[in-house]
Amino acid sequence: MMCDECGIRPAVVHLTTIVGGEVQEKNLCSACMAKIQKQMPGNMDLDGLAGLLSGFFQSAQSGNNKEESEAESSLKCPNCGLSYATFQKTGLLGCAQCYQAFREPLEVILKRIHGNTQHTGRVPRQGNSSIGAQLQIDQLKRKLAQAVAAEEYETAAALRDQIRALQKQTEGQNSPDAPKEESSHERA
Numbered sequence: 001m002m003c004d005e006c007g008i009r010p011a012v013v014h015l016t017t018i019v020g021g022e023v024q025e026k027n028l029c030s031a032c033m034a035k036i037q038k039q040m041p042g043n044m045d046l047d048g049l050a051g052l053l054s055g056f057f058q059s060a061q062s063g064n065n066k067e068e069s070e071a072e073s074s075l076k077c078p079n080c081g082l083s084y085a086t087f088q089k090t091g092l093l094g095c096a097q098c099y100q101a102f103r104e105p106l107e108v109i110l111k112r113i114h115g116n117t118q119h120t121g122r123v124p125r126q127g128n129s130s131i132g133a134q135l136q137i138d139q140l141k142r143k144l145a146q147a148v149a150a151e152e153y154e155t156a157a158a159l160r161d162q163i164r165a166l167q168k169q170t171e172g173q174n175s176p177d178a179p180k181e182e183s184s185h186e187r188a
Contacts, residue, residue, distance in 0.1 A: 001027050002027075003027065003028050003029035003032050004026045004027050005028055005032035005035075005036075006029060006031070006032055008029075009029035009030075009031065009032075010029060011027035011028055011029055012028070012030055012033075013027070013028045013029075013030065013033045014026075014027055014028075015027075015028055015036070075101060075102055075105070076101065077094055077095065077097055077098045077101040077102070078097065078101060079094075079095050079096075079097035079098075079101075080094035080095040080097070080098065081094070082094035082098055084101075084102055084105065087102065118138075133166050133169060133170045134170065136166060137163055137166050137167060137170075140162055140163045140166070141163060144156055144159040144160060144163065147159060
């Protein structure tokens with residue numbers, strides 16, 4: 001596939017931009033991508049994950065006021081000593097405690113990227129199938145709380161019954177008496 005911009009070199013980058021709700025897609029060679037990259041705000045480095053993340057952090061911070069940006073930059077993980085400013089540059093966290101230390105700015109970023117701070121995607125089929133059921137139970141509990149707050153008691157009762165049924169189902173799968181599935185090598 002040839003570059004959509006110059007038409008001379010082979011395309012190595014697929015660039016999707018959304019401007020005013022309109023999606024524009026281009027296949028670009030590295031030279032044309034470099035030209036477009038220079039026109040981007042803050043001259044973002046898009047060559048690797050760290051570059052993408054640092055560019056995203058810069059654009060996400062532009063919405064914050066100056067005091068919030070300074071407060072975030074001064075954050076440090078008490079366990080590994082990583083600063084939030086370093087995380088913004090590299091896109092890499094130092095340890096598991098960094099998630100707690102940088103919780104507030106990370107939640108803002110996740111909400112901006114995914115539209116939510118809680119996983120709502122697919123659950124792997126392999127492994128524990130009760131994970132999917134537990135996610136569904138959590139979602140139903142949130143809906144139940146909303147229904148009770150709105151005084152929609154019939155809806156709330158139906159949601160309560162669904163939650164109980166799912167809880168029974170997961171308890172049955174997790175109990176030691178529940179029949180276990182045989183793997184293909186055990187049957188042979």
